[in-house]
Every structure is written in structure tokens, then in C-alpha cells.
Amino acid sequence: MIAVCVVVGDRLSKLEIQQALSTYDSVPVIPGWLRIIHTENPGAAFGMLAEGNPILRSLVLIGVSALVMLFVAWALWSNRSSLNSWLSRFGLSLILGGACGNLYDRVVHQTVTDFIEVYHSGWSFPAFNVADSAITIGAMLLLLDLWRQNPKTYGDSARISQAYSAAKRR
Helix, strand or coil: CHHHHHHHHHHHHHHHHHHHCCCCCEEEEECCCEEEEEEEECCCHHHCCCCCCHHHHHHHHHHHHHHHHHHHHHHHHCCCCCCCCHHHHHHHHHHHHHHHHHHHHHHHHCCEEEEEEEEECCEECCCECHHHHHHHHHHHHHHHHHHHHCHHHCCHHHHHHHHHHHHHHC
16 A cells, blocks of 8 residues: 555656656755756666666666566565565565656656755755655665664674663663
8 A cells, every 4th residue: 555655646746747847947945955856867766877778778777677576576475575574564665666656657758757856056966756765765664674673783883772772771
């Protein structure tokens, strides 16, 4: 259900941007920091592969997206998956919805509509969309859950955190 909500939110937001703004038109939301900008990205994240052979690029990006979606779907519905906590399942659902949203654009339009841009002065983060946000948040939730399950395997910061927690309980 979460994945479906992400796909619906992604599709509706992209349709609204496509109808409301011409390509590269922008609307400031927080002047100097955040704007809505209509861009079309034929490549992968941050425009990687945008300049490559269009047929090869489409095959690679659609293929990778489909494989990721298959793995995520397997992890969500398989009894053999170790990713079964509510946090992992929520993160996987966000990733699945985001991957579906961007895959739809790639298959139907051969480009992905991006529209959220964070910037300041001469710096700007590449534009992104609802699907990208869901994938990023989902990946962070998976990492958080992995760290919570076994923090001792994740280096000195985990040991410090464990020591602090133990001292705090005393």
C-alpha cells in the first residue's frame, strides 16, 4: 500500500509540473534555497549517462530498475528474506514505489521529470522528484534498521554509542 501511495503521489506531482511549467521554468518556494523547476532527465541519478547512446542508456536504466524492483519485491514478500522488521519493510516499500514511479517515466517517456531543486548562491543540488525522495528515505531507513539490529558490526561510532547507552543505563 505504501508503494502504491508513492507511485500515485509521484505520478500526480509530475503531471502537475508538466502541465503547470514549461521545461526549465522555475518557481521560488524559499527564495535563495528551494525552488520548483521543471527538468527532464534522460539519464540516471544526477543526470549520469544522459549523454550516452539513447537506446543503450534506456536498456541499461530500464534493466537495472527492473532488477532492483524484482529484488525489493522478493525481499518484501519472501519468507527467506532477513529484512522483516517494520522499519525495513517500510523502507523497502518506499524504494519499490520510487523505483516503479521512475521506471514508468523511463518506459513511457524515455525521460524522468524532476522538479525539486535545493540551491544557494552558485551551488545547487541536482533536481529530484517524489520517487527519488522515496528511494533515498527508504535506503536511509534500511541502513538505520541494519545499524539498529547489530550496531557492533558498524565500527567505532557504534561502539561509542553502545558504551554511552550502557553507561546511561547504570
